[in-house]
Structure formats: C-alpha cells, structure tokens
Amino acid sequence: MSVPFVDGFGRRVKYLRLSVTDRCDLRCRYCMSEAMTFLPSKELLTFEELDRVARCFIASGVEKIRVTGGEPLVRKEIMQLFRSLSRYLADGRLRELTLTTNATQLSRYADELAVLGVRRVNVSLDTLDPDKFTMITRGGLLARVLGGIAAAQAAGLAVKLNAVALKGFTEDGIDDLIGFAHAGGMTLTLIETMPLGEIGADRTDQFLPLSSLRRQIEQRWTLVDLSERTGGPARYVRVIETGGKVGFITPMTHNFCEDCNRVRVTASGVLHPCLGQANAVDLKRVLRGDGGDAAVMQAIGLAVRGKPHGHDFQIGPGGRPALARHMSATGG
Numbered sequence: 001m002s003v004p005f006v007d008g009f010g011r012r013v014k015y016l017r018l019s020v021t022d023r024c025d026l027r028c029r030y031c032m033s034e035a036m037t038f039l040p041s042k043e044l045l046t047f048e049e050l051d052r053v054a055r056c057f058i059a060s061g062v063e064k065i066r067v068t069g070g071e072p073l074v075r076k077e078i079m080q081l082f083r084s085l086s087r088y089l090a091d092g093r094l095r096e097l098t099l100t101t102n103a104t105q106l107s108r109y110a111d112e113l114a115v116l117g118v119r120r121v122n123v124s125l126d127t128l129d130p131d132k133f134t135m136i137t138r139g140g141l142l143a144r145v146l147g148g149i150a151a152a153q154a155a156g157l158a159v160k161l162n163a164v165a166l167k168g169f170t171e172d173g174i175d176d177l178i179g180f181a182h183a184g185g186m187t188l189t190l191i192e193t194m195p196l197g198e199i200g201a202d203r204t205d206q207f208l209p210l211s212s213l214r215r216q217i218e219q220r221w222t223l224v225d226l227s228e229r230t231g232g233p234a235r236y237v238r239v240i241e242t243g244g245k246v247g248f249i250t251p252m253t254h255n256f257c258e259d260c261n262r263v264r265v266t267a268s269g270v271l272h273p274c275l276g277q278a279n280a281v282d283l284k285r286v287l288r289g290d291g292g293d294a295a296v297m298q299a300i301g302l303a304v305r306g307k308p309h310g311h312d313f314q315i316g317p318g319g320r321p322a323l324a325r326h327m328s329a330t331g332g
Helices: 045-058 077-089 106-115 130-137 142-155 171-183 212-216 283-286 292-305
Strands: 015-019 064-068 096-101 120-124 158-165 188-192 223-225 235-240 245-249 262-265 270-272
Touching: 015 045, 015 077, 045 064, 045 077, 064 077, 077 096, 077 106, 096 106, 106 142, 106 262, 120 262, 130 142, 142 158, 158 171, 171 188, 188 212, 212 245, 223 283, 270 283, 270 292, 283 292
Parallel strands: 015 064, 015 262, 064 096, 096 120, 120 158, 158 188, 188 245
Antiparallel strands: 223 235, 235 245, 262 270
C-alpha cells in the first residue's frame, strides 16, 4: 500500500465521494435553480479517468467510495463504471461501494447494482405527499421514487432515506416520513439545508434548524441518543416506538468536522477537500498530463494536506450562498 492520505490535523482520508455528473432529472428547489446550465460532456471525466481516480485513492487506503451526482444514474452507460469499480470489491481492496440517488432510475438498475457488489444506497426523499413532492422537485413523480425504493429492496439492497429539512414544508410530514422509513426497515437521516449555489430563492426562508425539528418530533416519538457512528456526520437516535433510527446532520447549527475522513471529486475532476470551503485542486489536468498515477497521487496528497479543519457555513444576508457552486456540481 502507498502512503495513506492524512491531512494536517491527523485525519486519515478513507472515504471518497465520486461525482459522475452534475445533471439531474429533478430540479429540487433547495438544490438547483429552475434554469440550470450543465457542463458539456467533454468536460466530464471519462469512466476510465473516474476509475483511475478511484484506483489512486484505494492505493492509499480509501476503503469506501460513494458514487454521486447530480443524479448518477442519469449518466449514459453508468453501469460501465460500476462494473469497473466492482473489481476492487472482488479482490478486497475496497470495503464498500455505494451511491446516493433520487431513485427515479433505480428500478432499472437495482438488480445489476446488487450483482456487482453494491449493498446499500442512499435515497433522497423529502416528502410522502405526491403534490408536495412534485412542487419541491419541480415536476417529479413520487410514485416513480417509491417504485425505485421497492425495486432496490427487492434486489436485496439496504436503503437509507435522506430528507432535507425545509421550514414550512417538512414539519407537517415528518411523522409520516419516520413511520414510512421504519416500517420498511430504513433509517431516515435529516439534513439542514446548506448555502451552496444560486437557487432563485432566499435561503433564510427555507432554513429549519434540526434542533427545532427534533423538539417537534419528540412531541410524537420517544427518542434515545445513540453513541454509534457510521463514519459520516450524522448523529443518531433510536425511536422507541418503532425501533428504527433517525439521523441528524447539522452543518449550519453544529460543526461536525472534527473527525471528517472524506473528500469529494466532482464530475469534472475537481478535488474538494472540504464541502464548505473554496479550496480545490484540478485533478483533470493531472490525469490528462503525462505524469502517470504517481503525479495524480502526489496532487491528491497535497490537496489532502491542505484540508481545512472545518467548514464555516452560514446563511448570508438576503439568503446569498456561501459558495457559488451548486451541490449538484459538487457531489452529495
């Protein structure tokens, strides 16, 4: 094994979130503007380049890769990449390969994902009300997402649900989301909205602190804090009435960065050591140079050593984003 990627605070990078596209077939109001401009395909990393990035990270001790987007399953021939990455699972170099998806395409791909060694997926689902779902996604169909979740579970994939907490939207449906998730054996993770990219709305109107939402949840459910961690930023509770778990990710009200072990590479090959900071390294330039994997690993190592201690997200005056890039361009 090569030298592990360790940042200046002693945190070892073991987790790569690898974006394959900035495109999505939904237009969620907290994530995108209605009229988005997407990257031309020639600016995206090829599947061979994406695999090479993964190989370099794995060689230095990365144990988990999450494929993200945009919506990863809308990229043409996406299973070519999963077939390539699955060999690292087969030979033991990679412990886990997973993806985050909106589930609109999951019925089509669930069976093959399971065959290739994917064991679980994260599905974004903010409401169980069909009309509210169509509104928040600007035209999406809830039934298609629920069908994708059912297909994933039928294929043997574990499903975790992610919901972004939005003021005036989430509160009246949160009990239904908890009940649905736990009835299906799924953990529900709640996430505070983050100030990334122009979305055509004032984020101060959207922001719902999870401390407030938790107080509401406790009016209906009995919550017990858990000490267990999954390597991510969520803090979990057990719901006594259902036996299921709810996670809370609080980038705005609690900085959870002290043990961060992850970095992100965008579909265009930009390495972001921290989601909430602007510093980045262009790996595409190195990948398309003549320095080989050693040059790629050197560039990654330099970026990781410059990884900041933490983000400093805040909702700015007038709801302006803290960073110009959209979450869909960075990778979830």
